Amino acid sequence: MKNTIKVERAKKDFTQADLAEKVGVSRQTINSIEKGKFIPSTLLALKIAHVFAEKVDSIFLLEKDDWE
Amino acid sequence: MKNSFSSAFIYPYWMKIFGLLIILAGIGIFIYRISKFDILDLTGVSFPLAMGLVFIFFSKEKDFDERIAFLKFKALAVAVPIAAAIVMAINYSQNFQNYSIETDSWFSISAFEYLSITLLIAMGWFYYLKYKE
Numbered sequence: 659m660k661n662t663i664k665v666e667r668a669k670k671d672f673t674q675a676d677l678a679e680k681v682g683v684s685r686q687t688i689n690s691i692e693k694g695k696f697i698p699s700t701l702l703a704l705k706i707a708h709v710f711a712e713k714v715d716s717i718f719l720l721e722k723d724d725w726e
Numbered sequence: 727m728k729n730s731f732s733s734a735f736i737y738p739y740w741m742k743i744f745g746l747l748i749i750l751a752g753i754g755i756f757i758y759r760i761s762k763f764d765i766l767d768l769t770g771v772s773f774p775l776a777m778g779l780v781f782i783f784f785s786k787e788k789d790f791d792e793r794i795a796f797l798k799f800k801a802l803a804v805a806v807p808i809a810a811a812i813v814m815a816i817n818y819s820q821n822f823q824n825y826s827i828e829t830d831s832w833f834s835i836s837a838f839e840y841l842s843i844t845l846l847i848a849m850g851w852f853y854y855l856k857y858k859e
Contacts, residue, residue: 686856
């Protein structure tokens with residue numbers, strides 16, 4: 659699964675730490691999600707989408723290998 | 727959310743100190759028994775060690791969130807089979823060294839020793855994953 663968090667952060671001029679504080683996780687967690695090392699829960703994905711005022715599926719995008 | 731994955735870790739951060747105190751008390755008694763009575767009781771010390779490690783491992787971190795909960799679970803999934811293999815290797819190496827089925831009792835590592843080994847491996851692996859990723 660890929661995501662557009664980095665792009666959305668740049669649009670809003672948020673650092674990883676800013677976003678982490680807004681959704682209540684550590685900066686390392688945001689970093690892991692951005693790099694695709696950690697897939698967030700539905701709750702966290704909804705919170706991230708809410709902060710960016712976007713829909714979840716415009717931030718988190720399924721890839722072909724997610725279906726395998 | 728009450729039923730989220732990370733809510734499975736119910737002990738607060740300060741329980742780590744409680745766990746550490748249990749371990750220190752156990753080690754203190756272990757050393758006292760060696761020096762005073764010349765008793766080397768590894769099985770005895772494994773109980774406070776295992777309980778202390780349970781409180782340390784299963785309590786929340788200062789920066790606790792769902793990624794930390796996931797890494798702890800991942801570390802535990804690695805540690806359980808490795809610890810089982812270590813325990814089996816120790817048991818078999820002890821039992822097949824000049825072992826007599828007629829006179830010797832079967833050597834077996836206690837459940838608390840197994841738990842201690844598991845949690846030590848899990849903790850080491852967890853901190854490795856936490857700082858690597």
